[in-house]
Amino acid sequence: MPIKPQRLQKGDTVGIIAPASPPNLENLQRSIRFLEIELGLKVKLGRHLKREYGYLAGKDDERLEDLHNMFLDKDVKAILCACGGYGTARIASAINYEIIKSNPKIFWGYSDITFLHTAIHKQTELITFHGPMLATDIGKEDADPISKQFFKQLFEPQEITYTEQFSPLEVLVEGEANGPLVGGNLSLLTSTLGTLYEIDTRGKLLLIEDINEEPRSVDRMLNQLYMAGKLNDAAGIIVGDFHNCEPKRDKTFVLDEVIKHYIQFAGKPAIKGFKIGHCTPHIAVPLGSTAKLSSVKKQLIVESGIQ
Template identity: 70%
Template sequence: MMIKPQSLKRGDTIGILAPASPPNQENLERSLEFLRELGLNVKFGQHVKNEYGYLAGTDEERLEDLHNMFLDKEVKGIICAGGGYGTARIAAEIDYDLIKNNPKILWGYSDITFLHMSIYQQTGLVTFHGPMLASDIGKEDAHALSKQYFQQLFEPKTITYTEEFSALQVLVEGEVEAILVGGNLSLITSSLGTPFEIDTKDKLLLIEDINEEPRAVDRMLNQLYMAGKLKEAAGFIIGDFNNCVPEREKSLTLEEVIEHYIQKAAKPAMKGFNIGHCSPNIGVPLGVNVKFSTSKKQVIFESGVDSV
Protein backbone atom coordinates (compact mmCIF):
# COMPACT_ATOMS: atom_id res chain seq x y z
CA MET A 1 0.00 0.00 0.00
CA MET A 2 1.41 3.39 -1.04
CA ILE A 3 1.66 6.04 1.69
CA LYS A 4 2.35 9.62 0.62
CA PRO A 5 3.71 12.04 3.22
CA GLN A 6 1.94 15.32 3.83
CA SER A 7 3.21 18.35 1.94
CA LEU A 8 5.10 21.17 3.63
CA LYS A 9 4.02 24.75 4.19
CA ARG A 10 5.94 27.87 5.14
CA GLY A 11 6.67 27.90 8.85
CA ASP A 12 7.07 24.12 9.08
CA THR A 13 10.10 22.55 10.75
CA ILE A 14 12.52 20.32 8.86
CA GLY A 15 14.68 17.76 10.62
CA ILE A 16 18.29 17.37 9.48
CA LEU A 17 19.91 13.94 9.76
CA ALA A 18 23.34 12.46 9.03
CA PRO A 19 22.55 8.73 8.79
CA ALA A 20 25.79 7.82 6.99
CA SER A 21 29.15 9.67 6.99
CA PRO A 22 30.05 12.98 8.71
CA PRO A 23 28.80 15.87 6.56
CA ASN A 24 30.92 18.89 5.66
CA GLN A 25 29.86 21.24 8.47
CA GLU A 26 30.73 24.43 6.57
CA ASN A 27 28.54 23.41 3.63
CA LEU A 28 25.80 22.27 5.99
CA GLU A 29 25.76 25.66 7.71
CA ARG A 30 25.67 27.42 4.32
CA SER A 31 22.67 25.32 3.22
CA LEU A 32 20.52 26.64 6.05
CA GLU A 33 20.03 29.94 4.23
CA PHE A 34 18.31 28.03 1.43
CA LEU A 35 15.94 26.36 3.90
CA ARG A 36 15.17 29.74 5.43
CA GLU A 37 14.38 31.10 1.94
CA LEU A 38 11.83 28.28 1.63
CA GLY A 39 10.24 29.53 4.85
CA LEU A 40 11.29 26.48 6.84
CA ASN A 41 12.58 26.18 10.37
CA VAL A 42 15.34 23.70 11.18
CA LYS A 43 15.89 21.11 13.90
CA PHE A 44 19.15 19.15 13.92
CA GLY A 45 19.46 15.55 14.94
CA GLN A 46 21.27 15.35 18.26
CA HIS A 47 24.25 13.55 16.69
CA VAL A 48 24.61 15.35 13.33
CA LYS A 49 28.04 16.70 14.31
CA ASN A 50 29.32 13.42 15.74
CA GLU A 51 32.18 11.51 14.13
CA TYR A 52 32.99 7.84 14.56
CA GLY A 53 35.60 6.96 11.97
CA TYR A 54 33.87 7.21 8.59
CA LEU A 55 30.47 7.34 10.29
CA ALA A 56 28.50 10.31 11.65
CA GLY A 57 28.32 8.77 15.11
CA THR A 58 27.80 5.21 16.24
CA ASP A 59 25.05 3.06 14.76
CA GLU A 60 23.04 3.57 17.95
CA GLU A 61 23.37 7.36 17.73
CA ARG A 62 22.39 7.58 14.06
CA LEU A 63 19.47 5.19 14.62
CA GLU A 64 18.32 7.26 17.60
CA ASP A 65 18.31 10.43 15.49
CA LEU A 66 16.29 8.73 12.74
CA HIS A 67 13.69 7.39 15.18
CA ASN A 68 13.45 10.69 17.05
CA MET A 69 12.87 12.67 13.86
CA PHE A 70 9.98 10.44 12.81
CA LEU A 71 8.52 10.58 16.34
CA ASP A 72 8.85 14.36 16.71
CA LYS A 73 5.43 15.86 15.93
CA GLU A 74 7.03 19.26 15.29
CA VAL A 75 9.15 17.87 12.45
CA LYS A 76 7.18 17.72 9.19
CA GLY A 77 9.96 16.43 6.93
CA ILE A 78 13.51 15.07 7.06
CA ILE A 79 16.36 16.11 4.77
CA CYS A 80 19.65 14.26 4.92
CA ALA A 81 22.83 16.31 5.30
CA GLY A 82 24.90 13.92 3.20
CA GLY A 83 25.68 10.36 2.23
CA GLY A 84 28.96 8.47 2.19
CA TYR A 85 28.52 5.15 3.96
CA GLY A 86 26.54 3.78 6.88
CA THR A 87 22.78 3.65 6.31
CA ALA A 88 22.78 -0.10 5.65
CA ARG A 89 24.39 -0.66 9.06
CA ILE A 90 21.23 0.57 10.82
CA ALA A 91 18.58 -0.80 8.42
CA ALA A 92 17.94 -4.03 10.34
CA GLU A 93 17.43 -2.12 13.62
CA ILE A 94 14.95 0.47 12.35
CA ASP A 95 11.45 0.39 13.86
CA TYR A 96 9.49 0.39 10.60
CA ASP A 97 6.14 0.39 12.39
CA LEU A 98 7.18 3.68 13.99
CA ILE A 99 7.83 5.12 10.52
CA LYS A 100 4.61 3.71 9.09
CA ASN A 101 2.61 5.24 11.93
CA ASN A 102 4.38 8.61 11.61
CA PRO A 103 4.86 9.06 7.86
CA LYS A 104 6.70 12.15 6.71
CA ILE A 105 8.99 13.37 3.95
CA LEU A 106 12.45 11.75 3.75
CA TRP A 107 14.82 13.32 1.20
CA GLY A 108 18.33 12.22 0.15
CA TYR A 109 20.26 10.03 -2.30
CA SER A 110 23.54 8.13 -2.70
CA ASP A 111 24.03 6.03 0.47
CA ILE A 112 20.48 7.03 1.52
CA THR A 113 19.34 4.62 -1.23
CA PHE A 114 19.42 1.81 1.33
CA LEU A 115 16.90 3.71 3.49
CA HIS A 116 14.74 4.39 0.43
CA MET A 117 14.65 0.66 -0.33
CA SER A 118 14.11 -0.62 3.20
CA ILE A 119 11.51 1.97 4.19
CA TYR A 120 9.50 1.55 0.99
CA GLN A 121 9.49 -2.24 1.25
CA GLN A 122 8.55 -2.29 4.93
CA THR A 123 6.04 0.58 4.97
CA GLY A 124 5.04 1.66 1.44
CA LEU A 125 6.12 5.23 2.25
CA VAL A 126 7.03 7.41 -0.73
CA THR A 127 10.48 8.98 -0.25
CA PHE A 128 12.52 11.41 -2.33
CA HIS A 129 15.75 10.88 -4.28
CA GLY A 130 17.28 14.36 -4.34
CA PRO A 131 20.25 16.62 -3.58
CA MET A 132 21.38 16.85 0.04
CA LEU A 133 22.32 19.81 2.19
CA ALA A 134 26.07 19.52 2.80
CA SER A 135 26.78 17.41 -0.29
CA ASP A 136 24.99 19.65 -2.79
CA ILE A 137 22.87 22.61 -1.68
CA GLY A 138 25.46 24.11 0.65
CA LYS A 139 28.19 24.22 -1.98
CA GLU A 140 29.05 27.69 -3.28
CA ASP A 141 28.26 26.60 -6.86
CA ALA A 142 24.96 24.82 -6.05
CA HIS A 143 22.78 24.75 -9.18
CA ALA A 144 19.49 26.66 -9.21
CA LEU A 145 17.62 23.67 -10.71
CA SER A 146 18.78 21.43 -7.87
CA LYS A 147 17.17 23.91 -5.48
CA GLN A 148 14.06 24.46 -7.58
CA TYR A 149 12.82 20.88 -7.31
CA PHE A 150 12.41 21.10 -3.55
CA GLN A 151 9.19 22.93 -4.46
CA GLN A 152 7.55 19.55 -5.11
CA LEU A 153 7.43 19.13 -1.33
CA PHE A 154 5.03 22.05 -0.90
CA GLU A 155 2.14 20.98 -3.14
CA PRO A 156 1.12 17.89 -5.08
CA LYS A 157 2.46 18.31 -8.61
CA THR A 158 3.70 15.99 -11.30
CA ILE A 159 7.25 16.32 -12.62
CA THR A 160 7.73 15.99 -16.37
CA TYR A 161 11.31 15.24 -17.41
CA THR A 162 12.08 15.95 -21.07
CA GLU A 163 15.11 16.93 -23.10
CA GLU A 164 14.63 20.48 -21.80
CA PHE A 165 16.64 19.20 -18.82
CA SER A 166 19.28 17.12 -20.63
CA ALA A 167 19.83 15.16 -23.83
CA LEU A 168 18.25 11.71 -23.51
CA GLN A 169 19.36 8.63 -25.42
CA VAL A 170 17.00 5.73 -26.08
CA LEU A 171 18.65 2.37 -25.37
CA VAL A 172 15.53 0.19 -25.78
CA GLU A 173 12.32 1.57 -27.25
CA GLY A 174 8.97 1.29 -25.52
CA GLU A 175 6.25 2.81 -23.36
CA VAL A 176 5.60 1.74 -19.80
CA GLU A 177 3.74 2.86 -16.69
CA ALA A 178 5.08 1.53 -13.40
CA ILE A 179 6.22 2.29 -9.85
CA LEU A 180 9.73 3.81 -9.59
CA VAL A 181 12.36 2.20 -7.36
CA GLY A 182 16.13 2.29 -7.11
CA GLY A 183 18.86 4.89 -6.77
CA ASN A 184 22.56 4.27 -6.29
CA LEU A 185 23.73 1.12 -8.10
CA SER A 186 26.26 0.13 -5.42
CA LEU A 187 23.61 0.26 -2.70
CA ILE A 188 21.02 -1.55 -4.81
CA THR A 189 23.49 -4.39 -5.40
CA SER A 190 24.43 -4.51 -1.72
CA SER A 191 20.77 -5.22 -0.87
CA LEU A 192 20.84 -8.62 -2.59
CA GLY A 193 20.55 -11.51 -0.16
CA THR A 194 19.37 -9.26 2.69
CA PRO A 195 15.85 -8.84 4.12
CA PHE A 196 15.72 -5.57 2.16
CA GLU A 197 16.62 -6.99 -1.26
CA ILE A 198 15.26 -4.67 -3.93
CA ASP A 199 12.02 -5.75 -5.59
CA THR A 200 12.15 -4.77 -9.27
CA LYS A 201 9.26 -6.94 -10.52
CA ASP A 202 7.17 -4.84 -12.92
CA LYS A 203 8.86 -1.67 -11.64
CA LEU A 204 10.88 1.08 -13.29
CA LEU A 205 14.45 0.91 -12.00
CA LEU A 206 16.51 4.07 -11.53
CA ILE A 207 20.29 3.61 -11.38
CA GLU A 208 23.17 6.07 -10.90
CA ASP A 209 26.64 6.00 -9.34
CA ILE A 210 29.95 7.79 -8.84
CA ASN A 211 33.65 6.93 -8.93
CA GLU A 212 33.14 3.34 -10.09
CA GLU A 213 35.20 2.28 -13.08
CA PRO A 214 33.41 0.37 -15.88
CA ARG A 215 34.65 -3.00 -14.60
CA ALA A 216 32.95 -2.38 -11.25
CA VAL A 217 29.72 -1.21 -12.92
CA ASP A 218 29.90 -4.38 -15.05
CA ARG A 219 30.24 -6.56 -11.93
CA MET A 220 27.25 -4.94 -10.25
CA LEU A 221 24.98 -5.02 -13.30
CA ASN A 222 25.98 -8.63 -13.95
CA GLN A 223 25.06 -9.55 -10.38
CA LEU A 224 21.68 -7.84 -10.74
CA TYR A 225 21.17 -9.57 -14.09
CA MET A 226 21.99 -13.03 -12.71
CA ALA A 227 19.70 -12.37 -9.74
CA GLY A 228 16.86 -11.73 -12.20
CA LYS A 229 16.46 -8.10 -11.16
CA LEU A 230 17.01 -6.62 -14.62
CA LYS A 231 14.75 -9.06 -16.47
CA GLU A 232 11.97 -8.56 -13.91
CA ALA A 233 12.03 -4.76 -14.22
CA ALA A 234 9.50 -2.94 -16.39
CA GLY A 235 12.07 -0.46 -17.66
CA PHE A 236 15.12 1.63 -16.79
CA ILE A 237 15.96 5.25 -16.05
CA ILE A 238 19.74 5.63 -16.31
CA GLY A 239 20.88 8.58 -14.23
CA ASP A 240 24.30 10.17 -13.99
CA PHE A 241 27.40 7.99 -13.63
CA ASN A 242 29.84 10.64 -12.44
CA ASN A 243 33.55 9.94 -12.98
CA CYS A 244 32.93 6.30 -13.81
CA VAL A 245 35.99 6.08 -16.05
CA PRO A 246 38.62 3.35 -16.58
CA GLU A 247 41.73 3.33 -14.40
CA ARG A 248 43.46 0.79 -16.65
CA GLU A 249 44.61 0.94 -20.23
CA LYS A 250 42.41 -1.90 -21.48
CA SER A 251 38.78 -1.39 -20.61
CA LEU A 252 35.29 -1.39 -21.96
CA THR A 253 33.65 2.03 -21.84
CA LEU A 254 30.90 2.78 -19.34
CA GLU A 255 28.50 3.13 -22.27
CA GLU A 256 29.40 -0.33 -23.60
CA VAL A 257 28.84 -1.88 -20.19
CA ILE A 258 25.47 -0.27 -19.53
CA GLU A 259 24.15 -0.91 -23.03
CA HIS A 260 25.20 -4.57 -22.86
CA TYR A 261 23.08 -5.33 -19.79
CA ILE A 262 20.14 -3.05 -20.63
CA GLN A 263 19.81 -4.61 -24.06
CA LYS A 264 20.03 -8.12 -22.56
CA ALA A 265 17.17 -7.16 -20.24
CA ALA A 266 15.24 -5.91 -23.31
CA LYS A 267 12.97 -3.49 -21.43
CA PRO A 268 12.29 0.18 -22.31
CA ALA A 269 15.26 2.30 -21.29
CA MET A 270 16.71 5.79 -21.65
CA LYS A 271 19.91 7.32 -20.32
CA GLY A 272 21.18 10.87 -19.81
CA PHE A 273 19.02 11.93 -16.84
CA ASN A 274 20.45 14.60 -14.50
CA ILE A 275 19.60 12.46 -11.49
CA GLY A 276 22.44 11.47 -9.17
CA HIS A 277 25.91 12.80 -8.38
CA CYS A 278 25.64 15.66 -10.87
CA SER A 279 24.78 19.34 -11.06
CA PRO A 280 21.96 19.97 -11.52
CA ASN A 281 20.59 17.00 -9.61
CA ILE A 282 16.83 16.79 -10.18
CA GLY A 283 14.92 15.48 -7.17
CA VAL A 284 12.24 12.87 -7.88
CA PRO A 285 9.87 10.80 -5.72
CA LEU A 286 10.44 7.05 -5.32
CA GLY A 287 7.56 4.63 -4.85
CA VAL A 288 5.18 6.61 -7.10
CA ASN A 289 3.67 5.79 -10.48
CA VAL A 290 5.71 6.94 -13.48
CA LYS A 291 4.75 7.18 -17.16
CA PHE A 292 7.79 6.45 -19.34
CA SER A 293 7.87 7.03 -23.10
CA THR A 294 10.87 6.63 -25.39
CA SER A 295 8.93 7.89 -28.43
CA LYS A 296 8.20 11.18 -26.65
CA LYS A 297 11.52 11.12 -24.74
CA GLN A 298 9.44 11.96 -21.71
CA VAL A 299 9.02 10.70 -18.16
CA ILE A 300 6.13 11.91 -15.97
CA PHE A 301 6.51 11.35 -12.22
CA GLU A 302 3.36 11.32 -10.09
CA SER A 303 3.35 13.72 -7.15
CA GLY A 304 5.13 12.39 -4.06
CA VAL A 305 3.10 14.32 -1.44
CA ASP A 306 -0.49 14.69 -0.33
CA SER A 307 -1.88 18.15 0.39
CA VAL A 308 -2.19 19.11 4.04
Protein backbone atom coordinates in the same frame (compact mmCIF):
# COMPACT_ATOMS: atom_id res chain seq x y z
CA MET B 1 -0.89 0.89 -1.32
CA PRO B 2 1.87 3.52 -1.34
CA ILE B 3 1.72 6.03 1.51
CA LYS B 4 2.12 9.66 0.44
CA PRO B 5 3.50 11.98 3.16
CA GLN B 6 1.83 15.30 3.90
CA ARG B 7 3.05 18.36 2.01
CA LEU B 8 5.10 21.08 3.65
CA GLN B 9 3.89 24.58 4.41
CA LYS B 10 5.95 27.68 5.08
CA GLY B 11 6.79 27.86 8.75
CA ASP B 12 6.99 24.07 9.15
CA THR B 13 9.93 22.47 10.93
CA VAL B 14 12.22 20.07 9.09
CA GLY B 15 14.72 17.79 10.75
CA ILE B 16 18.28 17.27 9.53
CA ILE B 17 20.12 14.02 10.22
CA ALA B 18 23.32 12.30 9.04
CA PRO B 19 22.57 8.55 8.91
CA ALA B 20 25.83 7.82 7.09
CA SER B 21 29.05 9.89 7.13
CA PRO B 22 29.78 13.26 8.80
CA PRO B 23 28.67 16.33 6.84
CA ASN B 24 30.78 19.31 5.84
CA LEU B 25 29.61 21.76 8.51
CA GLU B 26 30.34 24.91 6.51
CA ASN B 27 28.23 23.63 3.61
CA LEU B 28 25.57 22.48 6.04
CA GLN B 29 25.26 25.97 7.49
CA ARG B 30 24.77 27.46 4.02
CA SER B 31 22.09 24.88 3.27
CA ILE B 32 20.27 25.80 6.49
CA ARG B 33 20.12 29.39 5.28
CA PHE B 34 18.55 28.10 2.04
CA LEU B 35 15.90 26.21 4.01
CA GLU B 36 15.13 29.12 6.31
CA ILE B 37 15.39 32.10 3.97
CA GLU B 38 14.43 30.73 0.54
CA LEU B 39 11.94 28.05 1.59
CA GLY B 40 10.60 29.68 4.76
CA LEU B 41 11.15 26.63 6.95
CA LYS B 42 12.37 26.12 10.50
CA VAL B 43 15.22 23.71 11.12
CA LYS B 44 15.85 21.17 13.86
CA LEU B 45 19.21 19.39 13.96
CA GLY B 46 19.63 15.78 14.98
CA ARG B 47 21.21 15.46 18.39
CA HIS B 48 24.18 13.52 16.98
CA LEU B 49 24.40 15.30 13.62
CA LYS B 50 27.89 16.71 14.22
CA ARG B 51 29.40 13.57 15.74
CA GLU B 52 32.33 11.81 14.09
CA TYR B 53 33.15 8.15 14.60
CA GLY B 54 35.65 6.93 12.02
CA TYR B 55 33.94 7.39 8.65
CA LEU B 56 30.54 7.52 10.36
CA ALA B 57 28.54 10.43 11.75
CA GLY B 58 28.42 8.89 15.20
CA LYS B 59 27.99 5.32 16.42
CA ASP B 60 25.24 3.18 14.93
CA ASP B 61 22.93 3.62 17.92
CA GLU B 62 23.40 7.41 17.79
CA ARG B 63 22.51 7.69 14.11
CA LEU B 64 19.60 5.32 14.64
CA GLU B 65 18.38 7.43 17.56
CA ASP B 66 18.36 10.58 15.40
CA LEU B 67 16.35 8.80 12.71
CA HIS B 68 13.77 7.46 15.18
CA ASN B 69 13.49 10.74 17.04
CA MET B 70 12.80 12.75 13.90
CA PHE B 71 9.99 10.41 12.85
CA LEU B 72 8.55 10.47 16.39
CA ASP B 73 8.74 14.28 16.74
CA LYS B 74 5.27 15.63 15.91
CA ASP B 75 6.72 19.08 15.18
CA VAL B 76 9.01 17.75 12.45
CA LYS B 77 7.22 17.54 9.10
CA ALA B 78 10.12 16.35 6.91
CA ILE B 79 13.49 14.65 7.39
CA LEU B 80 16.36 15.76 5.18
CA CYS B 81 19.68 13.95 5.05
CA ALA B 82 22.78 16.12 5.32
CA CYS B 83 24.96 13.85 3.21
CA GLY B 84 25.69 10.28 2.20
CA GLY B 85 29.04 8.54 2.34
CA TYR B 86 28.78 5.21 4.11
CA GLY B 87 26.82 3.67 6.96
CA THR B 88 23.05 3.57 6.37
CA ALA B 89 23.00 -0.18 5.77
CA ARG B 90 24.54 -0.69 9.22
CA ILE B 91 21.40 0.62 10.93
CA ALA B 92 18.74 -0.77 8.56
CA SER B 93 18.08 -3.98 10.52
CA ALA B 94 17.74 -2.06 13.80
CA ILE B 95 15.17 0.46 12.58
CA ASN B 96 11.71 0.24 14.10
CA TYR B 97 9.71 0.48 10.88
CA GLU B 98 6.43 0.70 12.80
CA ILE B 99 7.58 4.13 13.98
CA ILE B 100 7.97 5.22 10.36
CA LYS B 101 4.68 3.63 9.24
CA SER B 102 2.79 5.27 12.11
CA ASN B 103 4.43 8.66 11.51
CA PRO B 104 4.76 8.97 7.72
CA LYS B 105 6.58 12.10 6.64
CA ILE B 106 8.85 13.36 3.88
CA PHE B 107 12.24 11.61 3.85
CA TRP B 108 14.85 13.04 1.42
CA GLY B 109 18.35 12.03 0.29
CA TYR B 110 20.31 9.88 -2.18
CA SER B 111 23.60 8.01 -2.67
CA ASP B 112 24.21 5.90 0.47
CA ILE B 113 20.66 6.82 1.55
CA THR B 114 19.50 4.46 -1.24
CA PHE B 115 19.67 1.58 1.23
CA LEU B 116 17.23 3.38 3.54
CA HIS B 117 14.92 4.29 0.65
CA THR B 118 14.75 0.63 -0.35
CA ALA B 119 14.33 -0.65 3.21
CA ILE B 120 11.62 1.89 4.05
CA HIS B 121 9.69 1.06 0.87
CA LYS B 122 9.78 -2.67 1.57
CA GLN B 123 8.76 -2.34 5.21
CA THR B 124 6.26 0.54 5.08
CA GLU B 125 5.42 1.50 1.44
CA LEU B 126 6.14 5.14 2.31
CA ILE B 127 7.03 7.27 -0.72
CA THR B 128 10.44 8.87 -0.18
CA PHE B 129 12.46 11.38 -2.19
CA HIS B 130 15.66 10.82 -4.14
CA GLY B 131 17.11 14.31 -4.21
CA PRO B 132 20.19 16.50 -3.66
CA MET B 133 21.45 16.64 -0.11
CA LEU B 134 22.14 19.61 2.08
CA ALA B 135 25.86 19.56 2.84
CA THR B 136 26.81 17.68 -0.33
CA ASP B 137 24.92 19.74 -2.90
CA ILE B 138 22.67 22.56 -1.70
CA GLY B 139 25.19 24.04 0.70
CA LYS B 140 27.95 24.47 -1.85
CA GLU B 141 28.86 28.03 -2.76
CA ASP B 142 27.96 27.32 -6.39
CA ALA B 143 24.81 25.30 -5.62
CA ASP B 144 22.74 24.75 -8.74
CA PRO B 145 19.49 26.78 -8.94
CA ILE B 146 17.63 24.03 -10.84
CA SER B 147 18.45 21.53 -8.10
CA LYS B 148 17.04 23.98 -5.57
CA GLN B 149 13.84 24.47 -7.57
CA PHE B 150 12.87 20.83 -7.19
CA PHE B 151 12.35 21.27 -3.44
CA LYS B 152 9.10 22.99 -4.47
CA GLN B 153 7.52 19.60 -5.08
CA LEU B 154 7.40 19.21 -1.30
CA PHE B 155 4.99 22.13 -0.93
CA GLU B 156 2.48 21.54 -3.71
CA PRO B 157 1.51 18.28 -5.44
CA GLN B 158 2.95 18.37 -8.97
CA GLU B 159 3.97 15.92 -11.64
CA ILE B 160 7.64 15.77 -12.49
CA THR B 161 8.04 15.79 -16.26
CA TYR B 162 11.59 15.14 -17.39
CA THR B 163 12.32 15.85 -21.06
CA GLU B 164 15.37 16.94 -23.02
CA GLN B 165 14.90 20.44 -21.66
CA PHE B 166 17.09 19.25 -18.78
CA SER B 167 19.64 17.08 -20.62
CA PRO B 168 20.14 15.09 -23.83
CA LEU B 169 18.48 11.68 -23.59
CA GLU B 170 19.45 8.51 -25.46
CA VAL B 171 17.01 5.67 -26.09
CA LEU B 172 18.68 2.32 -25.33
CA VAL B 173 15.62 0.14 -25.82
CA GLU B 174 12.47 1.47 -27.47
CA GLY B 175 9.05 1.19 -25.88
CA GLU B 176 6.81 2.55 -23.16
CA ALA B 177 6.55 1.39 -19.58
CA ASN B 178 4.88 2.45 -16.37
CA GLY B 179 4.95 1.46 -12.73
CA PRO B 180 6.26 2.63 -9.37
CA LEU B 181 9.67 4.30 -9.54
CA VAL B 182 12.33 2.49 -7.46
CA GLY B 183 16.11 2.36 -7.22
CA GLY B 184 18.94 4.82 -6.78
CA ASN B 185 22.65 4.21 -6.32
CA LEU B 186 23.74 1.03 -8.12
CA SER B 187 26.33 0.04 -5.49
CA LEU B 188 23.76 0.26 -2.71
CA LEU B 189 21.05 -1.53 -4.69
CA THR B 190 23.44 -4.41 -5.28
CA SER B 191 24.26 -4.53 -1.58
CA THR B 192 20.57 -5.11 -0.73
CA LEU B 193 20.52 -8.44 -2.57
CA GLY B 194 20.06 -11.42 -0.26
CA THR B 195 18.84 -9.24 2.63
CA LEU B 196 15.39 -8.50 4.03
CA TYR B 197 15.59 -5.18 2.17
CA GLU B 198 16.35 -6.59 -1.29
CA ILE B 199 15.24 -4.26 -4.09
CA ASP B 200 11.95 -5.38 -5.66
CA THR B 201 11.76 -4.40 -9.34
CA ARG B 202 8.76 -6.49 -10.42
CA GLY B 203 6.59 -4.31 -12.67
CA LYS B 204 8.53 -1.20 -11.61
CA LEU B 205 10.69 1.43 -13.29
CA LEU B 206 14.24 0.93 -12.07
CA LEU B 207 16.50 3.97 -11.64
CA ILE B 208 20.28 3.43 -11.48
CA GLU B 209 23.14 5.90 -10.94
CA ASP B 210 26.60 5.85 -9.38
CA ILE B 211 29.89 7.68 -8.83
CA ASN B 212 33.62 6.86 -8.93
CA GLU B 213 33.14 3.28 -10.18
CA GLU B 214 35.26 1.94 -13.04
CA PRO B 215 33.39 0.25 -15.93
CA ARG B 216 34.54 -3.17 -14.68
CA SER B 217 32.88 -2.48 -11.31
CA VAL B 218 29.67 -1.30 -12.98
CA ASP B 219 29.84 -4.47 -15.11
CA ARG B 220 30.07 -6.64 -11.99
CA MET B 221 27.13 -4.92 -10.30
CA LEU B 222 24.87 -4.89 -13.36
CA ASN B 223 25.69 -8.55 -13.95
CA GLN B 224 24.69 -9.34 -10.38
CA LEU B 225 21.39 -7.47 -10.78
CA TYR B 226 20.84 -9.26 -14.08
CA MET B 227 21.52 -12.72 -12.63
CA ALA B 228 19.25 -11.92 -9.67
CA GLY B 229 16.45 -11.19 -12.15
CA LYS B 230 16.18 -7.53 -11.23
CA LEU B 231 16.68 -6.17 -14.77
CA ASN B 232 14.31 -8.67 -16.39
CA ASP B 233 11.67 -8.10 -13.68
CA ALA B 234 11.65 -4.33 -14.23
CA ALA B 235 9.01 -2.75 -16.47
CA GLY B 236 11.58 -0.23 -17.67
CA ILE B 237 14.99 1.14 -16.81
CA ILE B 238 16.08 4.76 -16.21
CA VAL B 239 19.82 5.36 -16.42
CA GLY B 240 20.81 8.37 -14.34
CA ASP B 241 24.21 10.02 -14.01
CA PHE B 242 27.34 7.89 -13.64
CA HIS B 243 29.78 10.55 -12.46
CA ASN B 244 33.51 10.00 -12.86
CA CYS B 245 33.04 6.36 -13.88
CA GLU B 246 35.99 6.35 -16.23
CA PRO B 247 38.39 3.43 -16.82
CA LYS B 248 41.80 3.57 -15.19
CA ARG B 249 43.43 0.86 -17.30
CA ASP B 250 44.24 0.30 -20.98
CA LYS B 251 42.40 -2.94 -21.71
CA THR B 252 38.84 -2.05 -20.89
CA PHE B 253 35.35 -1.21 -22.07
CA VAL B 254 34.00 2.31 -21.78
CA LEU B 255 31.03 2.80 -19.47
CA ASP B 256 28.47 3.16 -22.28
CA GLU B 257 29.43 -0.24 -23.67
CA VAL B 258 28.89 -1.89 -20.30
CA ILE B 259 25.55 -0.22 -19.64
CA LYS B 260 24.21 -0.92 -23.13
CA HIS B 261 25.25 -4.59 -22.93
CA TYR B 262 23.11 -5.30 -19.87
CA ILE B 263 20.23 -2.94 -20.59
CA GLN B 264 19.79 -4.22 -24.14
CA PHE B 265 20.26 -7.80 -22.90
CA ALA B 266 17.31 -7.25 -20.53
CA GLY B 267 15.29 -5.82 -23.41
CA LYS B 268 13.06 -3.54 -21.33
CA PRO B 269 12.23 0.03 -22.41
CA ALA B 270 15.23 2.09 -21.33
CA ILE B 271 16.55 5.65 -21.64
CA LYS B 272 19.87 7.04 -20.41
CA GLY B 273 21.12 10.56 -19.75
CA PHE B 274 18.91 11.65 -16.84
CA LYS B 275 20.46 14.22 -14.52
CA ILE B 276 19.56 12.19 -11.47
CA GLY B 277 22.41 11.31 -9.14
CA HIS B 278 25.83 12.78 -8.36
CA CYS B 279 25.48 15.54 -10.92
CA THR B 280 24.60 19.17 -11.58
CA PRO B 281 21.77 19.84 -11.81
CA HIS B 282 20.31 17.00 -9.78
CA ILE B 283 16.60 16.52 -10.49
CA ALA B 284 14.76 15.20 -7.43
CA VAL B 285 12.10 12.50 -7.88
CA PRO B 286 9.72 10.70 -5.50
CA LEU B 287 10.53 7.00 -5.16
CA GLY B 288 7.45 4.80 -4.94
CA SER B 289 5.29 7.13 -7.03
CA THR B 290 3.83 5.85 -10.29
CA ALA B 291 5.91 6.86 -13.30
CA LYS B 292 5.71 6.56 -17.09
CA LEU B 293 8.70 6.19 -19.40
CA SER B 294 8.34 6.77 -23.15
CA SER B 295 11.03 6.34 -25.79
CA VAL B 296 8.71 7.88 -28.40
CA LYS B 297 8.35 11.13 -26.46
CA LYS B 298 11.78 10.80 -24.81
CA GLN B 299 10.34 11.63 -21.43
CA LEU B 300 9.78 10.43 -17.89
CA ILE B 301 6.68 11.52 -15.99
CA VAL B 302 6.47 10.88 -12.23
CA GLU B 303 3.33 11.46 -10.18
CA SER B 304 3.49 13.73 -7.14
CA GLY B 305 4.92 12.13 -4.02
CA ILE B 306 2.92 14.17 -1.49
CA GLN B 307 -0.69 14.73 -0.55
